[in-house]
Amino acid sequence: xxxxxxxxKRLLRLILTLFIITTIIFFVIRVIxxxxxxxxxxxxxxxxxxxxxxxxxGTDRPLSTQYVEFLWSILHxxxxxxxxxxxxxxxxxxxxxxxxxxxAVLGLLIGxxxxxxxxxxxxxxxxxxxxxxxxxxxxxxxxxxxFWLGILLLLILAIRFPIFPLFGADSFAGLVLxxxxxxxxxxxxxxxxxxxxxxxxxxxxxxxxxxxxxxPESFIRYKHALKNALLPIITITGIEFGYMLGGAIIVEQVxxxxxxxxxxxxxxxxxxxxxxxxxxxxxxIIFSVVNFxxxxxxxxxxxxxxxx
Amino acid sequence: MxxxxxxxxxxxxxxxxxxxxxxxxxSGTLVFGLAGNPDTLDPQKTSGTLTFQVVKSFYDxxxxxxxxxxxxxALAESWSVSxxxxxxxxxxxxxxxxxxxxxxxxxxxxxxxxxxxxxKTASPKRSEFTMIQxxxxxxxxTVVLSLSQPYAPLLASLASGWGAILPSSLIASGHNFGxxxxxxxxxxxxxxxxxxxxxxxxxxRYWMKGLPKLTRVEFQIVxxxxxxxxxxxxxxxxxxxxxxxxxxxxxQSNPNVTIKKELTSxxxxxxxxxxxxxxxDLRVRQAVNYAIDKQxxxxxxxxxxxxxxxxxxxxxxxxxxxxxxYPYNPEKAKQLLKDAGVGNREFTISVPQNYPLHVKAxxxxxxxxxxxxxxxxxQLVDWSTWLSSVYSGGNFDFTVIGHTGKLDPDGTLAGYGAxxxxxxxxxxxxxxxxxxxxxxxxxxxxxxxxxALEIMAKEVPFVYLGTSYRYVxxxxxxxxxxxTPNLDTYDFRWTEIR
Numbered sequence: 001x002x003x004x005x006x007x008x009k010r011l012l013r014l015i016l017t018l019f020i021i022t023t024i025i026f027f028v029i030r031v032i033x034x035x036x037x038x039x040x041x042x043x044x045x046x047x048x049x050x051x052x053x054x055x056x057x058g059t060d061r062p063l064s065t066q067y068v069e070f071l072w073s074i075l076h077x078x079x080x081x082x083x084x085x086x087x088x089x090x091x092x093x094x095x096x097x098x099x100x101x102x103x104a105v106l107g108l109l110i111g112x113x114x115x116x117x118x119x120x121x122x123x124x125x126x127x128x129x130x131x132x133x134x135x136x137x138x139x140x141x142x143x144x145x146x147f148w149l150g151i152l153l154l155l156i157l158a159i160r161f162p163i164f165p166l167f168g169a170d171s172f173a174g175l176v177l178x179x180x181x182x183x184x185x186x187x188x189x190x191x192x193x194x195x196x197x198x199x200x201x202x203x204x205x206x207x208x209x210x211x212x213x214x215x216p217e218s219f220i221r222y223k224h225a226l227k228n229a230l231l232p233i234i235t236i237t238g239i240e241f242g243y244m245l246g247g248a249i250i251v252e253q254v255x256x257x258x259x260x261x262x263x264x265x266x267x268x269x270x271x272x273x274x275x276x277x278x279x280x281x282x283x284x285i286i287f288s289v290v291n292f293x294x295x296x297x298x299x300x301x302x303x304x305x306x307x308x
Numbered sequence: 309m310x311x312x313x314x315x316x317x318x319x320x321x322x323x324x325x326x327x328x329x330x331x332x333x334x335s336g337t338l339v340f341g342l343a344g345n346p347d348t349l350d351p352q353k354t355s356g357t358l359t360f361q362v363v364k365s366f367y368d369x370x371x372x373x374x375x376x377x378x379x380x381x382a383l384a385e386s387w388s389v390s391x392x393x394x395x396x397x398x399x400x401x402x403x404x405x406x407x408x409x410x411x412x413x414x415x416x417x418x419x420x421x422x423x424x425x426x427x428k429t430a431s432p433k434r435s436e437f438t439m440i441q442x443x444x445x446x447x448x449x450t451v452v453l454s455l456s457q458p459y460a461p462l463l464a465s466l467a468s469g470w471g472a473i474l475p476s477s478l479i480a481s482g483h484n485f486g487x488x489x490x491x492x493x494x495x496x497x498x499x500x501x502x503x504x505x506x507x508x509x510x511x512x513r514y515w516m517k518g519l520p521k522l523t524r525v526e527f528q529i530v531x532x533x534x535x536x537x538x539x540x541x542x543x544x545x546x547x548x549x550x551x552x553x554x555x556x557x558x559x560q561s562n563p564n565v566t567i568k569k570e571l572t573s574x575x576x577x578x579x580x581x582x583x584x585x586x587x588x589d590l591r592v593r594q595a596v597n598y599a600i601d602k603q604x605x606x607x608x609x610x611x612x613x614x615x616x617x618x619x620x621x622x623x624x625x626x627x628x629x630x631x632x633x634y635p636y637n638p639e640k641a642k643q644l645l646k647d648a649g650v651g652n653r654e655f656t657i658s659v660p661q662n663y664p665l666h667v668k669a670x671x672x673x674x675x676x677x678x679x680x681x682x683x684x685x686x687q688l689v690d691w692s693t694w695l696s697s698v699y700s701g702g703n704f705d706f707t708v709i710g711h712t713g714k715l716d717p718d719g720t721l722a723g724y725g726a727x728x729x730x731x732x733x734x735x736x737x738x739x740x741x742x743x744x745x746x747x748x749x750x751x752x753x754x755x756x757x758x759x760a761l762e763i764m765a766k767e768v769p770f771v772y773l774g775t776s777y778r779y780v781x782x783x784x785x786x787x788x789x790x791x792t793p794n795l796d797t798y799d800f801r802w803t804e805i806r
Contacts, residue, residue, distance in 0.1 A: 270347075
């Protein structure tokens with residue numbers, strides 16, 4: 001019951017958020033310089049041809065009319081058609097979502113698989129060889145730009161040793177290197193948080209009490225400390241996951257992948273208003289869902305936290 | 309914890325197998341590296357070069373340019389123009405079939421031209437066809453066009469990508485040509501995974517006997533330049549159109565790659581906003597021209613080229629050389645700037661940031677102008693902003709850009725002398741260009757264009773940098789990959805992989 005109330009509250013908040021950001025984005029993209037008719041017509045189109053294109057796109061009408069019409073169609077869950085390609089915005093987004101989702105899940109898995117064991121190890125054996133390895137890894141992982149890591153991975157594992165394809169997402173193999181370069185960057189961030197959170201938990205009084213009680217050290221670390229340390233890790237992982245679901249522009253660019261990031265990037269370049277608006281709504285929903293799931297996980301990991 | 313390594317091993321093995329299975333393609337398949345995703349595959353709803361480069365294989369036009377740029381028969385086996393230039397008669401081929409099995413007739417030509425002329429289509433090229441007053445089809449293999457006034461450039465428009473002939477039945481049913489092209493071309497559309505790949509297969513019933521030779525063409529969309537180059541070097545890409553001069557050494561040393569150097573049809577310029585003080589002063593524009601060593605800009609920024617002297621590509625049949633007018637002479641530039649009293653005014657070069665070569669050229673010219681005492685800064689803008697604010701809005705002092713080539717000089721020159729983005733007005737130039745469009749005799753047209761181009765060369769609303777080379781890279785076993793002159797589209801009809 002509590003869960004339903006919580007979900008309903010969240011949904012209301014999401015709708016309000018969507019209304020505010022779509023309104024802002026609607027006007028911002030129309031105020032900045034740029035005209036989709038010029039993208040279609042190019043430098044050689046005559047003024048009369050440009051007028052005809054604007055009439056077809058509907059951008060020749062007053063902004064207020066366009067805005068009311070936009071709100072009306074959003075209420076009907078109609079995101080319209082891309083101005084540049086004339087394809088439905090929904091299908092453009094849904095075509096690319098499976099790839100982006102797969103990539104984000106793989107990237108996150110790789111990130112967690114590297115970060116949590118290494119982070120815990122770093123915290124438990126502070127200033128040991130493991131800890132230094134963890135610190136160096138996270139420092140490098142955050143400092144190395146992902147496009148550079150991506151190109152490096154391609155040069156070594158697709159060119160020098162042609163194990164993986166150089167481009168394309170036709171097979172699972174094509175996703176390994178992009179997931180790796182996404183995952184390493186995530187791992188670096190999650191590792192830092194894991195280590196810090198774990199160190200904090202291990203210095204708390206209940207750990208001393210548990211030790212005094214004579215519990216085995218591994219039980220204390222993994223059953224008690226890790227479970228409590230997970231909360232901030234879930235938060236940061238959720239945020240990172242949300243970002244990846246919005247598309248990983250740089251990684252998609254380097255690995256020639258048709259993901260959401262490139263779709264939205266070109267939509268902005270080309271001032272494809274309906275597609276930008278659809279993309280913003282989509283990303284906002286994704287973030288809300290991810291946050292919702294993260295909150296649910298809180299209460300599972302720590303039943304003391306109630307959903308309100 | 310002990311279980312984890314096992315998973316890693318399986319993971320690794322699976323990937324090795326999956327990797328090995330990839331790229332098992334037939335030898336008749338050519339993989340072409342395309343730098344971006346076309347906006348649409350509808351030839352009448354865009355002006356995007358990428359679209360025309362891809363749809364060239366799906367569609368044919370009534371007439372087409374041959375390898376020298378001369379317009380020759382294609383779907384029309386012959387044509388004639390009445391002495392007054394108002395009636396154009398096309399005789400069509402009888403052996404042409406659309407990809408959907410429909411026979412090609414004059415109805416398709418009429419339906420296509422009506423589609424372009426329909427305002428609802430909103431074709432960006434509609435203005436090139438508006439002098440067509442009436443389209444008649446006296447029999448299935450004859451089309452007669454009646455014009456409101458003589459207009460020689462119409463032939464070039466019919467030969468360009470936007471003149472592609474579509475099947476009348478599908479036009480009538482509102483078929484989505486943007487997603488699923490159907491034409492008479494050498495290859496049939498198979499699949500388009502947006503932002504990833506466009507696949508096409510041979511049209512076995514193509515009207516040119518024995519062509520095309522390839523069984524498949526795959527356009528692989530690879531946005532990252534470094535990956536394109538590595539793909540060509542490693543063999544996963546068979547051909548690339550535009551190789552950055554910086555990447556040439558890697559490819560030239562590779563025995564499996566052949567690099568062909570060709571003159572493009574680009575007109576590279578630094579345009580000046582002549583409505584702005586002090587660029588409205590001819591002496592200042594002349595000074596800017598004297599200050600710039602065009603050959604250096606071409607060599608360093610664009611990988612070489614032929615220096616220009618007026619507003620036409622240097623390889624064009626209508627081009628006349630006026631390069632003796634403003635040779636590189638920084639001393640003279642300084643003197644002219646002093647005479648004009650330019651003083652401390654700061655100038656801005658606005659450049660579209662998505663064209664790294666133009667940005668490099670702008671940086672070089674900034675240095676050259678600084679050397680003669682001008683204060684110049686560079687402003688990078690995105691392409692949409694360039695189109696609306698710089699090109700259409702006139703918010704610039706200088707801008708660096710390349711105008712793409714056209715089959716007919718009217719496509720390049722129409723409107724100049726009457727403002728355009730350089731805001732330069734000269735009624736003689738305007739009327740000569742208009743007059744030339746009505747004349748069909750080559751020598752008479754050339755005379756008119758030369759007179760207009762000479763004034764443009766003297767009055768310098770631009771710095772005419774010239775025309776650059778293009779480096780086309782193919783695997784060494786790829787033969788006869790052609791690019792259509794002036795249109796820069798890809799022609800795979802004669803291409804083979806040996």
